[in-house]
Amino acid sequence: MSEKFRSGFVAIIGRPNVGKSTLLNCILGEKLVITSDKPQTTRNRIQGIHNVEGGQIVFIDTPGIHKGRSRLNRYMVDEAGAALEGVDVVLFLVDATAKPVQQFELLQERLGRIDAPVILIVNKIDLISREQLILKLAEYGKLHNFREIVPLSAAKGEGVDRLDRLILPLLPEGPAYFPDDILTDAPERFVVAEIIREKVFRHTGDEIPYAVAVNVEEFDEGEEENGLIRISAVISVERETQKGIVIGKHGAMLKKVGTLARKEIEQLLGARVFLELFVRVRKDWTGNKNMMKELGYE
Known part of the structure; x- marks a missing residue:
């Protein structure tokens, strides 16, 4: 008997400039969302539709969560927060070159309110040594009970292919939300x-x-x-x-x-x-x- 089709929504969250948009583009195999080295490049929630064997994963790229100063800042933080409502899985993206506590502090309260499984993505591992990575993975493991911890490099595509296999079993059974020939629902x-x-x-x-x-x-x-x-x-x-x-x-x-x-x-x-x-x-x-x-x- 063939396995049933699974589909659902996956929010990608994290601080500004950790590589959320780069990761989504890498997963999709095409450039959907804009990227730059400037903070707060992403301002709106953007859905990327990823069709895999046996399922459809709808990724939601979000603005970086930061301390809002202006009305626009607060809008972006609200957009990121709203993306967490009703999702099936959360990918919490962090920068491997930064201190774990600094990456975690702004999101700790939000993570505590999330019912969906949270997968920690440690991005930019190509910029640190293996010894540094081992120490940081151990420190992140003490900060929160993550479903999985995945080290990868979105810019180089290293370790990204593992995500489909981890995410799909966590999604509910059900039909695809979108046709299989579109990349996004954005106009x-x-x-x-x-x-x-x-x-x-x-x-x-x-x-x-x-x-x-x-x-x-x-x-x-x-x-x-x-x-x-x-x-x-x-x-x-x-x-x-x-x-x-x-x-x-x-x-x-x-x-x-x-x-x-x-x-x-x-x-x-x-x-x-x-x-x-x-x-x-x-x-x-x-x-x-x-x-x-x-x-x-x-």
Whole structure:
């Protein structure tokens, strides 16, 4: 008798910059969520659909849990917390190069309230020695009763293939939640906006990324079979000085961001794209409830 099909939801949580989005992209085998070395790159919950033999695992990538300062910070922490509701498994991701107690302290209270099994993922093991890893694994084992502790390197893909075998038996029996030919339930507009935001993150200074939001205002696929997809997007910043940096001298930075984003969007959509970008100042939008809502952070 063949085994029954299993399906369920798995939340990936952890502090900022521990590699949650990199891990999800590695599991899926495709780039779904944006990554950068800047804190709080991920702002919204994003679902990645992973089909395996005998089941479907829906991973939920979440913003890094940190001490919220601004309204936007608190929004991101709330998004991460909400992702834990009703999930079947939790992957708690930590950075192997950091001190275990520091990685654990902000999440200890949340972990204590979770009914679902928690698997500890110790990421970035390629950056420490084997002796250091053994000591840290022992220390984590004393901090919480984890279902499993899995050391891996998401950036290099080492140890990631083990996760499917650990997670699937923990999911309930039931049908797939999504068709097997889609990678995410996120709208194309959202993914396109994220790609543009990533290029701004990667190619501007440390001050700019936190103040940036991107909205796709036009997405026109046209009527001709081989026609261009026309996309118009607005990059919002908080100050005039930031606008100047994003645009760059003689528009060089905006052109670079647009070119890199267009190439990736064309790969995503499988079509030629005409991408038009604008930069708009929305003064102190990260602390304004109404402007945050307009920019997609509700």
